[in-house]
Amino acid sequence: MHxxxxxxxxxxxxxxxxxxxxxxxxxGSLGLATLAxxxxxxxxxGAQTDETPKPGGTLKIGLNTDPDTLDPQLSGTLSAxxxxxxxxxxxxxYSPDYQIVPDLASSWQQxxxxxxxxxxxxxxxxHDGSPFTAEDVKATxxxxxxxxxxxxxxxxxxxxxxxxxxxxxxxxxxxxxxYAPFLHNLTGLAILPKAMNPDSLKNxxxxxxxxxxxxxxxxxxxxxxxxNAYYVEGQPYLDTLDFRITPDNTARTTxxxxxxxxxxxxxxxxxxxxxxxxxxxxxxGGPSSWYDYMRINGHTRPELQDVRVRQAMAWAxxxxxxxxxxxxGHGTAMKGGPLPPWSWAYTGQEIYPAQDYDKATALLQEAxxxxxxxxxxxxxxxxxxxxxxxxxxAEQMKPLKIKVSVESLEWSTFLATTDYDLxxxxxSSFVDPDEYTYLTFHSGQGWEVTGITDPxxxxxxxxxxxxxxxxxxxxxxxxxxxxxxxxxxxLFIDFHDAYEAYLPSVKGYAHYASGIRAMEVVWxxx
Amino acid sequence: MLxxxxxxxxxxxPVLFGVSTALFxxxxxxxxxxxxxxLGQNATPxxxxxxxxxxxxxxxxxxxxxxxxxxxxxxxxGQSLRSGYPxxxxxxxxxPATLELTVAAMVISLMTAIPLGILAAVKxxxxxxxxxxxIGLAGLSIPSFWLGTLLILFxxxxxxxxxxxxxxxxxxxxxxxxxxxxxxALTLGFxxxxxxxxxxxxxxxxxxxxEFVKTARAKGxxxxxxxxxxxxxxxxxxxLTIIGLQTGFLFGGAVIIENLFAWPGIGRLTLDGVFxxxxxxxxxxxxxxxxxxxxxxxxxxxxxxYLDPRIHYR
Numbered sequence: 001m002h003x004x005x006x007x008x009x010x011x012x013x014x015x016x017x018x019x020x021x022x023x024x025x026x027x028g029s030l031g032l033a034t035l036a037x038x039x040x041x042x043x044x045x046g047a048q049t050d051e052t053p054k055p056g057g058t059l060k061i062g063l064n065t066d067p068d069t070l071d072p073q074l075s076g077t078l079s080a081x082x083x084x085x086x087x088x089x090x091x092x093x094y095s096p097d098y099q100i101v102p103d104l105a106s107s108w109q110q111x112x113x114x115x116x117x118x119x120x121x122x123x124x125x126x127h128d129g130s131p132f133t134a135e136d137v138k139a140t141x142x143x144x145x146x147x148x149x150x151x152x153x154x155x156x157x158x159x160x161x162x163x164x165x166x167x168x169x170x171x172x173x174x175x176x177x178x179y180a181p182f183l184h185n186l187t188g189l190a191i192l193p194k195a196m197n198p199d200s201l202k203n204x205x206x207x208x209x210x211x212x213x214x215x216x217x218x219x220x221x222x223x224x225x226x227x228n229a230y231y232v233e234g235q236p237y238l239d240t241l242d243f244r245i246t247p248d249n250t251a252r253t254t255x256x257x258x259x260x261x262x263x264x265x266x267x268x269x270x271x272x273x274x275x276x277x278x279x280x281x282x283x284x285g286g287p288s289s290w291y292d293y294m295r296i297n298g299h300t301r302p303e304l305q306d307v308r309v310r311q312a313m314a315w316a317x318x319x320x321x322x323x324x325x326x327x328x329g330h331g332t333a334m335k336g337g338p339l340p341p342w343s344w345a346y347t348g349q350e351i352y353p354a355q356d357y358d359k360a361t362a363l364l365q366e367a368x369x370x371x372x373x374x375x376x377x378x379x380x381x382x383x384x385x386x387x388x389x390x391x392x393x394a395e396q397m398k399p400l401k402i403k404v405s406v407e408s409l410e411w412s413t414f415l416a417t418t419d420y421d422l423x424x425x426x427x428s429s430f431v432d433p434d435e436y437t438y439l440t441f442h443s444g445q446g447w448e449v450t451g452i453t454d455p456x457x458x459x460x461x462x463x464x465x466x467x468x469x470x471x472x473x474x475x476x477x478x479x480x481x482x483x484x485x486x487x488x489x490x491l492f493i494d495f496h497d498a499y500e501a502y503l504p505s506v507k508g509y510a511h512y513a514s515g516i517r518a519m520e521v522v523w524x525x526x
Numbered sequence: 527m528l529x530x531x532x533x534x535x536x537x538x539x540p541v542l543f544g545v546s547t548a549l550f551x552x553x554x555x556x557x558x559x560x561x562x563x564x565l566g567q568n569a570t571p572x573x574x575x576x577x578x579x580x581x582x583x584x585x586x587x588x589x590x591x592x593x594x595x596x597x598x599x600x601x602x603x604g605q606s607l608r609s610g611y612p613x614x615x616x617x618x619x620x621x622p623a624t625l626e627l628t629v630a631a632m633v634i635s636l637m638t639a640i641p642l643g644i645l646a647a648v649k650x651x652x653x654x655x656x657x658x659x660x661i662g663l664a665g666l667s668i669p670s671f672w673l674g675t676l677l678i679l680f681x682x683x684x685x686x687x688x689x690x691x692x693x694x695x696x697x698x699x700x701x702x703x704x705x706x707x708x709x710x711a712l713t714l715g716f717x718x719x720x721x722x723x724x725x726x727x728x729x730x731x732x733x734x735x736x737e738f739v740k741t742a743r744a745k746g747x748x749x750x751x752x753x754x755x756x757x758x759x760x761x762x763x764x765x766l767t768i769i770g771l772q773t774g775f776l777f778g779g780a781v782i783i784e785n786l787f788a789w790p791g792i793g794r795l796t797l798d799g800v801f802x803x804x805x806x807x808x809x810x811x812x813x814x815x816x817x818x819x820x821x822x823x824x825x826x827x828x829x830x831x832y833l834d835p836r837i838h839y840r
């Protein structure tokens with residue numbers, strides 16, 4: 001999930017359905033570090049209409065889980081992200097086609113490989129009326145970069161060497177070394193007021209975004225109201241966002257159909273077809289940032305330390321079966337690596353195009369494990385799909401005489417378990433390929449836990465990170481992806497779709513694969 | 527009697543001390559911790575220890591325990607490690623919802639269970655006795671989440687009589703509050719009805735066979751007096767025990783019903799806390815429920831002596 005709900009690069013894995021469950025259990029944790037906010041003036045392509053937006057009204061939103069904390073640098077749930085993303089702004093954001101666009105920064109310039117200068121939008125005020133300044137930006141980055149804050153996104157800011165605010169309305173960042181994902185990372189960094197109090201950040205929010213925080217009643221609701229001083233003329237259209245915490249899947253769906261709710265997210269896969277067939281509802285959706293995979297622990301069994309064994313497993317997987325059974329068809333098999341189809345870095349290469357037991361058996365025999373062996377897969381009980389994936393995996397390994405035992409564990413216990421052989425889990429990816437390759441597959445990185453690394457792969461990823469030209473980077477990531485798939489520290493399964501559903505009176509909403517909810521452009525036609 | 531009540535109240539202290547110690551230890555024994563759960567699957571050891579330090583979880587268990595106990599003595603249940611809200615605030619927000627649901631479910635079940643139970647006992651073997659047997663069996667065997675889902679689909683979605691879920695505090699809007707309360711209270715009340723009704727019936731049947739009932743009839747009392755004046759009062763003692771236990775459980779939260787109807791009660795607060803390893807929230811809410819449980823038991827014991835004057839407490 002992004003864990004408990006994340007966006008762009010999350011620290012967590014989740015899938016929508018899973019998420020739902022997670023949510024139901026109140027557990028998701030995401031890593032939210034990279035959630036990106038949309039930029040200003042972004043009209044989603046799917047939402048263009050000839051109608052003139054009408055101001056006013058309250059949108060009743062079904063929220064799957066209670067937010068865990070509203071602190072954007074610490075929260076781990078998708079529901080928390082959804083809420084605080086309406087209250088805070090970012091320096092820059094993404095347009096619906098993933099181009100970087102202005103938000104609090106009206107323009108920016110890359111002075112050299114290490115220096116970025118941002119000119120701030122003038123006249124922006126915080127919700128309490130005080131002026132927004134460069135000092136706020138500086139304080140925000142310093143806080144997340146400080147290991148004592150404990151943010152899951154800390155490592156993204158470790159390369160910031162210096163932040164200069166001596167020029168009025170200007171922020172200049174100096175990095176220690178060239179770092180291609182820098183701008184991308186800024187799209188996910190909610191700018192906090194310099195005068196923030198870490199305790200009140202947890203349960204209130206005061207930003208520069210389209211909606212102002214009114215109240216959070218844990219377990220029940222969160223209320224946001226229109227920011228009349230929002231810097232985009234005319235937006236937002238809605239007076240109030242009324243988030244109702246509704247953990248049960250059936251209740252949310254029923255709530256929408258009875259008009260108790262106007263808008264719901266993460267429609268369970270099994271209900272997508274049902275709701276799409278209901279002419280009184282709108283269902284939008286498509287690719288999301290989540291993908292499922294099996295993580296191999298390279299520290300337990302000698303068999304799994306042999307690359308031929310890992311490749312044999314990858315060849316023995318029929319990825320379409322996971323999509324059909326666990327996702328009810330709402331996903332895409334991952335035949336290459338972790339780069340999602342909607343990223344500029346997507347390569348489309350099929351490294352494991354189809355299940356091939358002959359190849360798999362030959363590889364196993366070559367490795368000397370033709371008689372098979374036993375492994376243990378752990379899966380989190382609150383993510384039904386991940387448990388299903390583990391069971392399908394166990395079936396598909398049978399012809400190789402690999403005996404897979406599946407152990408389902410409650411989420412927190414699951415996270416604390418280290419003696420697994422494989423882990424059935426999900427992760428979210430986002431636009432920049434560094435985000436979901438470097439931290440997880442580069443030796444010496446904190447997220448690299450499989451122990452399965454490769455010097456050549458390290459070098460390629462170093463290159464991808466320090467090369468600033470996008471076309472050149474794309475070529476590098478074709479090789480990175482191939483290398484990861486062949487090294488097989490992860491066995492990739494599928495990318496998930498995600499769906500939102502709402503009443504026909506809701507206008508202007510568009511689905512983002514990244515999970516962004518641009519509620520400032522939504523309006524009600526009553 | 528007063529001395530007895532006071533003594534029982536004083537005895538609560540060691541009970542609650544035991545509960546709180548067991549709770550504290552149990553929460554620390556289960557695998558996983560709040561920092562790891564917040565940071566997720568790719569947490570680095572450095573980030574986990576930084577967050578643990580920030581939350582004070584790197585202190586020794588003994589120090590954490592004494593901190594917590596010292597807080598309790600001062601009436602401070604601590605703060606949620608995630609939302610930063612004081613635990614007492616969280617409980618204060620949830621308790622009215624739990625109280626409303628519990629009272630409503632009790633009223634529904636007692637108003638149906640006791641009359642039906644008496645009727646079934648008096649007219650043993652009649653159609654009404656069979657009917658209550660069927661209701662009793664259904665109430666015990668139908669899972670509440672299934673009954674609740676059916677009610678949502680039928681009453682809320684198809685007939686559109688009531689909202690499918692949600693909670694409105696009673697004093698904000700009494701009518702809307704009752705509309706929200708109806709389905710969860712019915713669902714919860716139904717299973718409780720079954721238990722109480724069966725107990726009332728069997729207890730009544732037993733009492734009706736007692737000598738003193740024959741005596742009452744023999745001395746020419748009208749049947750209604752025999753039933754309500756003599757038999758029922760005696761038959762109610764075991765029923766009261768069951769009601770007390772059930773009420774205690776309800777105060778602990780009906781997690782499944784709370785989830786289904788998005789009801790912000792104590793049960794969900796506790797369960798979410800357990801899943802997130804939010805120690806102060808779990809410790810505070812379970813302790814609160816333990817206090818209620820002990821108090822309800824005390825009330826039940828006191829009621830015994832009203833129902834049966836032979837019972838004296840000193």
